Amino acid sequence: MSEILLLIEVKDGLPDKKTLELMQGGIDLAGDLGAEVSAVAAGDETSRLAESAACYGMKRVYRLEHPLLKGFAPDIWVGALEWLCRKISPKIVLMSHSFIGKETAPRLSFRLNADLTTDCIGLKPDPKDGLLIRIKPIYGGNAVSVLKCTGLPQMATVRKNAFQPVEKVESKSDIILMTPDLDESMIKVKSLKTIQEPIVEMDKANVVIAGGRGIAEKEDFTMLEALAGAMRKTHGNVMIGCSRPVVDKCWMSSDHQIGLTGSMIAPDTYIAVGISGAVQHLVGMIRSKKIIAINTDPGCNMFKVADYGVVEDYKDLIPALVKRLEELS
Amino acid sequence: MKEMKIIVCAKQIPDPEAPFSNVSVNMEKKEVVVDAPDVISPYDENALEAAIRIKEETGGKIIVLSMGKKVSDTVLRKTIAAGADSLILLEDPAFEKLESRSAAYVLSSAVKKIGGYDLILTGRQAGDWDSGQVGLILAEILGIPCISLARSIKISGSRVMVEKSIPTGAELVESELPALVTVSNEVGELRYVARTKILGLLKRPVPIPKWGMKDLIPGSGILNKLHLVELMPPPDMKRNCVFVEGTSIQEKADRLAAIIKEL
Numbered sequence: 001m002s003e004i005l006l007l008i009e010v011k012d013g014l015p016d017k018k019t020l021e022l023m024q025g026g027i028d029l030a031g032d033l034g035a036e037v038s039a040v041a042a043g044d045e046t047s048r049l050a051e052s053a054a055c056y057g058m059k060r061v062y063r064l065e066h067p068l069l070k071g072f073a074p075d076i077w078v079g080a081l082e083w084l085c086r087k088i089s090p091k092i093v094l095m096s097h098s099f100i101g102k103e104t105a106p107r108l109s110f111r112l113n114a115d116l117t118t119d120c121i122g123l124k125p126d127p128k129d130g131l132l133i134r135i136k137p138i139y140g141g142n143a144v145s146v147l148k149c150t151g152l153p154q155m156a157t158v159r160k161n162a163f164q165p166v167e168k169v170e171s172k173s174d175i176i177l178m179t180p181d182l183d184e185s186m187i188k189v190k191s192l193k194t195i196q197e198p199i200v201e202m203d204k205a206n207v208v209i210a211g212g213r214g215i216a217e218k219e220d221f222t223m224l225e226a227l228a229g230a231m232r233k234t235h236g237n238v239m240i241g242c243s244r245p246v247v248d249k250c251w252m253s254s255d256h257q258i259g260l261t262g263s264m265i266a267p268d269t270y271i272a273v274g275i276s277g278a279v280q281h282l283v284g285m286i287r288s289k290k291i292i293a294i295n296t297d298p299g300c301n302m303f304k305v306a307d308y309g310v311v312e313d314y315k316d317l318i319p320a321l322v323k324r325l326e327e328l329s
Numbered sequence: 330m331k332e333m334k335i336i337v338c339a340k341q342i343p344d345p346e347a348p349f350s351n352v353s354v355n356m357e358k359k360e361v362v363v364d365a366p367d368v369i370s371p372y373d374e375n376a377l378e379a380a381i382r383i384k385e386e387t388g389g390k391i392i393v394l395s396m397g398k399k400v401s402d403t404v405l406r407k408t409i410a411a412g413a414d415s416l417i418l419l420e421d422p423a424f425e426k427l428e429s430r431s432a433a434y435v436l437s438s439a440v441k442k443i444g445g446y447d448l449i450l451t452g453r454q455a456g457d458w459d460s461g462q463v464g465l466i467l468a469e470i471l472g473i474p475c476i477s478l479a480r481s482i483k484i485s486g487s488r489v490m491v492e493k494s495i496p497t498g499a500e501l502v503e504s505e506l507p508a509l510v511t512v513s514n515e516v517g518e519l520r521y522v523a524r525t526k527i528l529g530l531l532k533r534p535v536p537i538p539k540w541g542m543k544d545l546i547p548g549s550g551i552l553n554k555l556h557l558v559e560l561m562p563p564p565d566m567k568r569n570c571v572f573v574e575g576t577s578i579q580e581k582a583d584r585l586a587a588i589i590k591e592l
């Protein structure tokens with residue numbers, strides 16, 4: 001029976017949310033195609049991850065285990081996945097459009113002679129030929145393309161939220177231990193050290209207050225902080241985010257960036273301050289329940305997607321707003 | 330230090346930062362219509378900036394490689410004005426609208442024809458199709474080390490050291506040269522180039538070689554075109570914005586505060 005293979009990614013020792021979504025995507029496709037879903041857990045010690053991945057109704061989970069697979073090193077991971085794909089010849093290979101997927105999938109696709117579509121928001125089989133129909137936003141989100149590729153395997157990386165996360169089931173997947181044929185000579189890029197930086201998880205916020213290029217000085221972010229402080233008592237977890245120019249100026253680290261190449265989030269409230277509303281920014285926050293825009297330009301695109309707008313200089317408005325919120329509380 | 334021969338792959342695309350009201354979809358022709366001038370894909374400008382900084386340290390030559398139809402002189406000469414030494418265009422009807430793997434194959438043929446390179450820089454992703462594949466595949470085809478998402482690049486002897494962005498911060502990696510590095514915006518924007526300098530270059534043109542199918546690829550049928558089944562406009566993002574009005578700033582602030590209280 002033909003096989004759909006997907007790559008498991010891990011968070012705190014368990015499959016992460018993107019992987020659970022990918023599993024559901026794989027299971028849906030398998031139903032349509034009469035195929036089986038397999039997942040692969042790669043690493044130097046995969047038993048716990050595989051046990052946990054085995055609870056989600058897939059046919060099997062491969063433990064692709066090797067000492068060299070400790071941590072994520074692209075060269076060796078690509079080599080290991082190539083080894084597995086040559087062994088099992090999957091019809092479809094899926095990964096998350098994550099840090100790991102973005103780097104691994106294109107290189108793997110070349111080695112497997114397959115055409116890959118990245119960052120898909122939907123996948124379905126073409127009933128005529130069983131090939132994958134790939135739905136992918138292009139031009140930053142200004143258009144949505146529907147693509148097909150010939151040849152096997154069919155390969156795609158999938159954007160967060162494309163599918164509902166899979167639910168646990170009673171039955172267990174078969175777990176198969178595989179030892180890929182790997183050696184040090186495959187590692188052409190050597191990791192010297194990693195620099196841990198404190199990372200914010202923007203998707204944990206109830207409210208995000210984001211500043212853009214309209215914020216004149218780095219110090220002005222303290223105004224956004226003051227607003228966050230005033231809202232925290234009543235609105236839960238309030239975090240500060242930004243658009244890309246703020247990261248480019250090194251005023252904030254890139255984990256604060258919202259958008260196509262940053263985080264894609266859906267908080268209860270998003271307050272955009274001095275952000276024009278470029279499509280690459282909008283795709284990261286358009287699913288927010290309520291959007292408030294503060295901008296001096298009444299014609300800017302951010303107002304077109306906002307629920308509430310104030311045409312005003314943030315330097316004047318925000319201090320007055322903070323004062324009022326504090327009076328009200 | 331050894332002089333470096335650096336190849337920068339730069340794609341010309343419709344301005345991806347054009348306001349969305351200037352972008353429309355022609356469903357019949359399956360084309361995105363952008364009412365804005367073409368630009369060099371932004372991450373490729375970052376890659377060029379990284380190349381120029383390396384050249385400033387080590388000396389050497391920067392060759393910009395661009396594949397595509399009707400490439401505009403003004404846009405591409407900006408690369409020379411900024412600090413590239415030469416420009417090679419890959420132009421052929423057969424090179425249009427290719428799958429990533431085929432695009433990388435054409436670029437690899439040109440890279441081999443140039444030969445003797447130390448470093449290839451690409452953008453992390455092109456701003457039109459947002460694919461993020463061509464650089465990585467190009468490295469695979471050439472069989473050279475591949476480092477992605479560079480924030481900064483340093484050459485030391487016969488090795489390249491890269492600080493790359495990873496989800497938990499940064500990772501310092503190194504490999505032998507020649508290598509391919511994909512560049513992210515953290516590297517920094519392309520230096521300012523005076524328009525007069527670009528226009529001056531147009532008057533005294535440097536020769537720009539154009540390579541087509543016959544110069545690069547033996548036989549036909551190797552290149553796969555993208556199979557675009559359908560092109561759709563994006564889901565409507567518009568909401569009905571309620572503008573908060575007031576005769577003073579405090580009045581607007583008070584009204585906005587009341588709205589925020591209710592959320």
Ligand SMILES: Cc1cc2nc3c(=O)[nH]c(=O)nc-3n(C[C@H](O)[C@H](O)[C@H](O)COP(=O)(O)OP(=O)(O)OC[C@H]3O[C@@H](n4cnc5c(N)ncnc54)[C@H](O)[C@@H]3O)c2cc1C
Pocket residue numbers: 140211212213214215242243244245246257258259260261262263273274275276277278279280281284294295296297300312313314315345346371454455456459
């Ligand atoms: C492939 C690609 C990926 C990208 N990914 C991302 C991404 O993930 N995230 C992202 O954000 N961008 C991304 N971008 C960049 C994006 O296209 C825009 O350039 C960027 O979002 C613009 O940021 P901005 O709105 O802050 O700046 P601008 O567009 O310059 O807007 C600044 C706004 O501030 C307003 N303003 C100025 N002064 C004041 C004041 N005193 N008070 C109030 N308002 C004021 C102005 O009216 C203007 O609307 C990407 C681009 C590409 C090509």
Ligand SMILES: Nc1ncnc2c1ncn2[C@@H]1O[C@H](COP(=O)(O)O)[C@@H](O)[C@H]1O
Pocket residue numbers: 338339340341370372373394395396397429432450451452453454455456458459460461462463464
């Ligand atoms: N037609 C092209 N000409 C030159 N370089 C290209 C071309 N297409 C892609 N590239 C390079 O490959 C990178 C990734 O492109 P993509 O895979 O299309 O997102 C770009 O940032 C460029 O550096």
